[in-house]
Structures are given as C-alpha cells and as structure tokens.
Amino acid sequence: MRCPFCGNADTQVKDSRPAEENAAIRRRRYCPGCGGRFTTYERVQLRDLVVVKTNGRREDFDRDKLSRSIRIAMQKRPVEPERIDQLISGIVRRLESMGETDIPSKVIGEIVMETLARIDNVAYVRFASVYKNFQDAGDFDKFVSELRPPDLDKA
Numbered sequence: 001m002r003c004p005f006c007g008n009a010d011t012q013v014k015d016s017r018p019a020e021e022n023a024a025i026r027r028r029r030y031c032p033g034c035g036g037r038f039t040t041y042e043r044v045q046l047r048d049l050v051v052v053k054t055n056g057r058r059e060d061f062d063r064d065k066l067s068r069s070i071r072i073a074m075q076k077r078p079v080e081p082e083r084i085d086q087l088i089s090g091i092v093r094r095l096e097s098m099g100e101t102d103i104p105s106k107v108i109g110e111i112v113m114e115t116l117a118r119i120d121n122v123a124y125v126r127f128a129s130v131y132k133n134f135q136d137a138g139d140f141d142k143f144v145s146e147l148r149p150p151d152l153d154k155a
C-alpha cells in the first residue's frame with residue numbers, strides 16, 4: 001500500500017485487527033520513508049457498483065466519498081466512530097444486495113437519509129437539507145463540499 005503522505009510504495013503493517021464486528025480488518029501502517037502512519041481497511045466487496053447520476057453520467061461507486069459525506073453530517077454528534085463505520089457498511093451492503101450493478105444516485109441519497117434518520121436527527125437534517133439542493137444537479141462532489149455542519153461555517 002502506497003504511503004498517502006510521500007508516495008513511497010513500500011510501507012509496513014504494524015498491527016492488524018478485526019473491526020466492524022469482524023466484517024473488516026483494520027491495519028495500522030507505517031511508512032519508513034517519511035515516518036507517516038495511516039490506517040487501511042480490508043472489506044468484502046460483493047460486486048462492483050456503478051452510480052448513475054441524474055444527468056445520466058456513470059461513475060464507479062466510491063465508498064470513501066459516501067463515507068466522507070456521512071462523517072461530515074455526523075460531525076460532533078454523540079455517535080461512536082465504530083457505529084458510523086457499521087452504518088456505512090450497512091448502507092453499502094444494502095446497495096450491493098439490490099441485485100443491480102447500476103444504482104441511481106437518488107437511490108443512494110434516499111438510503112443514506114433513511115439510515116441517518118434512524119440514528120441521529122441532526123445529522124439527518126444536515127444531510128437532507130444539502131441533498132435536496134443537489135438532487136437535480138446530481139453532482140456529488142459539489143454536494144459533499146457544501147455539506148458542513150453550521151458551527152464550522154462561523155470559524
């Protein structure tokens with residue numbers, strides 16, 4: 001695994017342990033090149049998903065992007081990081097088990113909102129209010145960049 005800090009291709013695994021109730025393996029890695037430390041997760045991927053945007057464009061489903069948007073919505077909420085990981089895995093598992101490889105971005109947004117609504121109301125409102133504005137545009141990158149907790153805007 002390449003070092004995300006310096007690009008060194010030769011990094012070492014310092015520690016491996018089960019995570020997310022044995023659905024994943026978490027590895028702590030060390031880069032001898034720059035001394036950087038980072039974490040990787042190994043997970044089962046049942047199928048390769050493709051996101052179909054409202055404008056018809058297709059792109060590979062990116063778990064990290066989904067995860068980023070959910071973590072931003074969850075910022076400073078009293079929810080354990082481990083619980084958030086489980087929640088994201090649950091969403092991905094649902095998408096993978098829908099029986100289709102192509103998934104409309106709208107469906108993903110709705111599943112995320114439905115899930116957040118059950119876990120944390122504030123996170124749900126944050127996500128939903130931004131999501132509505134971008135439903136038509138279907139631009140997930142723009143969506144993620146707009147999605148910030150209100151208290152960070154003041155800083």
Ligand SMILES: [Zn+2]
Nearest residue numbers: 003006031034
């Ligand atoms: Zn490095």
